[in-house]
Amino acid sequence: MEVGQENFIRSTVSVATNSLGEPFICHSTTNQINSKGIWFGDDPLTYSLPIFLLQLFLMFIFTHFFYIILKPFGQTAVVSQILGGMTLGPSILGHSATFSEKVFPLKERSVLDTVTFFGFMLFIFLSGVKIDPTITFRLGRRNCVVGIAGYFVPYILAKVVLYILNHSASFDSDSYRMLYVVIEIQCIAAFPVITRFLSELQILNSEIGRLAASSSLVAEACFIVNMTLTFFIKLSLTKSIVVSIGSFLSSLVLFLFIIYVVHPAALWAIQQSPEGKPVEEIYICAVLVTLMICGLLGEIIGINALAVSFFIGLAIPDGPPLGAALVDKLDCFVSVVCIPMLFIIVGLRTNVYAIQTKKNVLGIQLIICTTFCGKVLGALLPLLYLRMPVRDAFALGFIMNIKGTVEMALLITLKLKNMVNDECFALMVLNLLFVSGIVSPVVKSLYDPSRRFLAYKRRTLMHHNNDEQLRILACIHKQENVLGILNLLSASNPTKESPIDLVVLQLIKLVGRSSSVLVAHVPCKKFGELPTLSDQIFNSFDKFADAYNGKITIHSYKGISPYATMHNDVCYLALEKRTTFIILPFHKRWIFGRTTESSFPFQQINKHVLEKAPCSVGVLIDRGNQKMFWCGHTKESTYHVAVFFFGGADDRETLAYAKRMLDQPYVYITLFLFSSTTEIVGGTETSKMLDTEILSEFRLKAFRNERVSFKDEMITSGRDLLSVVEYMESYYDLVLVGRKHGDSKVMSELHKWKNGELGVVGEILVSLNVGAQTSILVVQQQTRYWGSRNPEDSIRKV
Structure with missing residues (x-):
């Protein structure tokens, strides 16, 4: 009898109304968190924890199911998350009363909503952490104009349309208020949503990506200022003077506390965290406790905890060590669990069957179309x-229309406050789904970041005049990359007649920031402050430039971006600085002649740069055991270089580089000229003519030069080439080889043996033991420039 009564009490749930007529949920106060199990007579789905775990499982399954299907069509994660939520909601599965009552019962909605909004609070906090507050001082006129126009143009146009609609269709007060809310939501250009969208499309650090991110930040600031002024004006008109002043002063005190207490405390914590070491847990916990306390205080005085979370995030400096540590700790949980949960509760409240009133539907759709066109017009x-x-301007207009987590959270908040009905809510969600679905493919078709990396002339070593400055871009990942590049630059023979203008770009993974950064390096100047890793790298290049006394000029940059788009920084800087040659470190690392580390992200960066670079590129394979040739160039130390020449554009570029090294008094060059009884490499007649021409020029310049030797190698099969490589051993400090070679019988045999991103011969050199101290430079001549489809087309220097 008692057991049956207890089960009855536990399973009882009903919806009642309070004295104001508002619905609330009545259920037993008995512990209903954990189930004893089906073997003891319990139904697990009537307990909070099992039902919550089931909801998370279904959320994960459906969102990832749609993501796998839609990803090949260029759709972002937002679309799959919305569809996953709608599938579980009353529009599809939730339309069944049995499914809805069992899987998403009313008594568990409050648990799901609370956990979701706490997760969204963390998302907003992290969005603030990732923003560099000083970006507002670096925004240019274009960014500010686009941001302001992107908010106020659609806002004003929509208000005009609303005025016309109200006078022509005579909407009631509820419908008018609902349309007003639609305008507010549609005019938002949320910075966290747009940066996430740009990251998924891998255009975050392109020109349009940077413009969209900064413009959305300006537009969001306009929205916050507009809403704040509207709130306090409405407050002063509807409430007493005591309430108005109290609300304003309490809000001011809270924000002053964030500015003058939280921010300095975060800076102090950063000073206590040495570079390269993890941030102590006490500082992470202190930040999270501060976030919760300030969020609570905000709710007490009437400020949404989400707004407070954003400003707390802004008070934490972005990037390492503290900002990066917070992102590393929380980002996975927030992005994998909390954000999909937000779209699940959106789907649970989206009922497409509620769309019935024709006049409301037309009014809402007209407002939505007006704001969409207004944003495109405001950017255009x-x-x-x-x-x-024009294509780029249209692409930016579409990007500014993207919607996501921020708009959905605001929409749910307004739904809970009964400011939008089920019909309006469903229309807004469907609109968000439609816009998100079309924006991705449209932006991809309109904007290709690599298109702007096309140079207007040949930028190659072969076409470089001997009496002009040679511009080189050297990319650095780690300190270990420095020595090999310095030796190569020293062998490149910088002179007063032909100095080297060197741009050093340190490539840093984006951590704890929302948008990419490409800035000139500013060395630390504080007395007693330890040099950072960046300072150590750039100081090495500064000493190198000092040793050459004006023959080398150094420009130091840091590119902070995701690995997926890091190549855009390299190509952009190469185009901007009119670079002739890019040096990339190889993705594998050697210690004592053995491979110890291979980085797939670095490999992908090199692959993309080789595909899209506006000039010639060299991948430097450093085996980590080099001598310091550049430091001994005044002491008659020697540097032995081997050059492999088969034929083709890349080999000609390699020989052009070697020709520049001929005048370096301490460089000894051996040219391996490979030939065969049949055609050794394929190619056009023009290509073969250019091969003969550059070989003649090299021989003429090397005439009577005792530091140059020639070796003619006759090969009939791939095995003959392998024998030459194996015979080289450790005699040479550097081997120069072209990346690509035309198809032939010999090359076909080598293709079967080895092939990769370094080309056939380059991969063989890397794979075989050519010497623990031997570096390899795999060279690719410029492949893309305006007005040419084939690098063989340009014969003369431009």
Whole structure:
């Protein structure tokens, strides 16, 4: 009898109303968290923890199911998350009363909503952490104009349309208020949503990506200022003077506390964290406790905890060590669990069957279309005035229309406050799904970041004049990359007649930031402050430049971006600085002649740069055991270079580099000229003519040069080449080889033996033991430039 009564009490749930007529849920106060199990007579789905775990499982299954299906069509994660939520909601599965009552019962909605909004609070906090507050001082005129126009143009146009609709269709007060809310939501250009979208499309650190991120930040600031002024004006008109002043002063005190207490405390914590060491847990815990306390205080005085979370995030400096540590600790949980949960509760409240009133549907759709066109127009007009390409301007307009987590959270908040009905809510969600679905493919078709990396002339070593400055871009990942590049630069023979203008770019993974950064390096100047890793790298290059006394000029940059888009920084800087040659470190690392580390992200960076670079590229394989040739160039130390020449554009570029080294008094060059009884490499007649021409020029310049030797190697099969490579042993400090060679019988045999991103011969050199101290430079001549489909087309220097 008692057991049956207890089970009855536990399973009882009903919806009642309070004295104001508002619904609330009545259920037993008996512990209903953990189930004893089906063997003891319990139904696990009537307990909070099992049902919550089931909801998370279904959320994960459905969102990832749609993501796998839609990813090949260029759709972002937002679309799959919305579809996953709608599938579980009343529009599809939730339309069944049995499924809805069992899987998403009313008594568990409050648990799901609370956990979701706490997770979203963390998302907003991390969004603030990832923003560099000083970006506002670096925003240019274009960014500010686009951001302001992107918010106020659609806002004003929509208000005009609303005024016309109200006078022509005579909406009631509820419908008018609902349309007003639609305008507010549609005009948002949320910075966290747009940066996430840019990251998924891998255009975050392109020109449009940077413009969209900064413009959305300006537009969001306009939205916050507008809403704040509207709130306090409405407060002063509807509440007493005591309430208005109290609300304003309490809000001011809270924000002053964030500015003058939280921010300095975060800076102090950063000073206590040495570079390269993890941040102590006490500082992470202190930040999270501060976040919760300030969020609570905000709710007490009437400020949404989400807004407070954003400003707390802004008070934490972005990037390492503290900002990066917070992102590393929380980002996975927030992005994998909390954000999909937000779209699940959106789907649970989206009922497409509630769309019935024709007048409301037309009014909402008209407002949505007006704001969409207004945002495109707000981006288009300023950019066209500033002479930006039309395709890029349209792409930016579509990006500014993207919607996601912030808009959905605001929409749910308004739904809970009964400011939008089920019909409006469903229309807004469907609109978000439609816009998110079309924006991704449209932006991809309109904007290709690599298109702007095309140079207008040949930028190769072969076409470089001997009496002009040679511009080189050297990319650095780690301190270990420095010595090999310095030796190569020293062998490149910088002189007063032909100095080297060197751009050093340190590539750093984006951690704890929302947008990519490409900035000139500023060395630390504080007395007693330990040099950072960046300072150590750039100091090495500064000493190198000092040793050459004006023959080398150094420009130091740091590119902080995700690995997926890091190649854009390299190509952009190469185009901007009119670089002739890019040096990339190989993705594998050697210690004592053995491979110890291989980085797939670095490999992908090299692959993308080789595909899209506006000039010639060299991949430097450093075996980590080099002598310091550049430091001994005044002491008659020697540097032995081997050059492999088969034929083709890349080999000609290699020989052009070697020709520049001929005048370096301490460089000894051996040219391996490979030939065969049949055609050794394929190619056009023009290519063969260019091969003969550059070989003649090299022989003429090397005439009577005792530091140059020639070796003619006759090979009939791939095995003959392997024998030559194996015979080289450790005699040479550097081997120069072209990346690609035309198809032939010999090359076909080598293709079967070895092939990869370094080309056939380059991969063989890396794989075989050519010497523990031997570095390899795999060279690719510029492949892309305006007005040419084939690198063989340009014969003369331009």
